[in-house]
Amino acid sequence: MSDSKAIERGRLLFAQECRFLRPIVSLEDVPDTELPEVAFIGRSNVGKSSLINALTGRNALARVSNTPGRTREINLFDLGRQLILVDLPGYGFARVAKAQSAAWRRLINGYLKGRPQLARVCLLIDSRHGVKDSDEEMMELLDGAAVSFHTILTKIDKIAAPDIANVLNSAAGATAKHTAGHPEVFVTSSEKGTGLAELRAALAGVALTADSGYKPAPAGRNRA
Numbered sequence: 001m002s003d004s005k006a007i008e009r010g011r012l013l014f015a016q017e018c019r020f021l022r023p024i025v026s027l028e029d030v031p032d033t034e035l036p037e038v039a040f041i042g043r044s045n046v047g048k049s050s051l052i053n054a055l056t057g058r059n060a061l062a063r064v065s066n067t068p069g070r071t072r073e074i075n076l077f078d079l080g081r082q083l084i085l086v087d088l089p090g091y092g093f094a095r096v097a098k099a100q101s102a103a104w105r106r107l108i109n110g111y112l113k114g115r116p117q118l119a120r121v122c123l124l125i126d127s128r129h130g131v132k133d134s135d136e137e138m139m140e141l142l143d144g145a146a147v148s149f150h151t152i153l154t155k156i157d158k159i160a161a162p163d164i165a166n167v168l169n170s171a172a173g174a175t176a177k178h179t180a181g182h183p184e185v186f187v188t189s190s191e192k193g194t195g196l197a198e199l200r201a202a203l204a205g206v207a208l209t210a211d212s213g214y215k216p217a218p219a220g221r222n223r224a
């Protein structure tokens, strides 16, 4: 597919109705859907809610918060019955109590390893901070779960233009060390709209279409 066709397909996909399913606080709540899923994850305050809102063109779909570590549940959004966007709770927040962080690990691990329809993860990295230890841990977890991930640099508008290439190279280098790391790294700004069309196009590549021939894996299959 040509770049312009892919961009148009992404635009059309993300222009569709996006319906909030329900918050998930434990693995038993995960709905039994068959659509392909793309999950968004990153350190708290990385700009995850802003990115989901910007991609879908809705201002308040995912809650934008100035209180890091507040969201502890998984939120699912059905995009036009073609793709499910999954908003995973942020990590790397020091003030989150240990017990809460163990519960987070169980929930995230269980979801990542037990979800055959999870087609791609978008791992968000704040351009100003680069890849941190907790991001490396997440990349390792994704290697273990065999879920392919895109590294997405966020808030690129906050970086001086001459520094962008360095930030991108270093994130691409960190991603390339991981078997689950997808070679395509995205540079985005939810504020300015940078990179959103390209990311929509990539995600449309895993969405269900009438001619995609997508067949959901049998229920209950486990990646672990």
Ligand code: GDP
Pocket (backbone or CB within 6 Å): 042, 043, 044, 045, 046, 047, 048, 049, 050, 051, 063, 064, 065, 066, 068, 069, 090, 154, 155, 156, 157, 158, 188, 189, 190, 191, 192
């Ligand atoms: P989350 O905790 O990962 O969901 O992060 P949020 O989406 O709530 O964003 C955290 C903070 O970063 C908020 O104050 C946002 O307004 C800000 N932010 C998010 N994305 C961008 C961006 O692309 N550019 C700029 N300048 N600020 C951003």
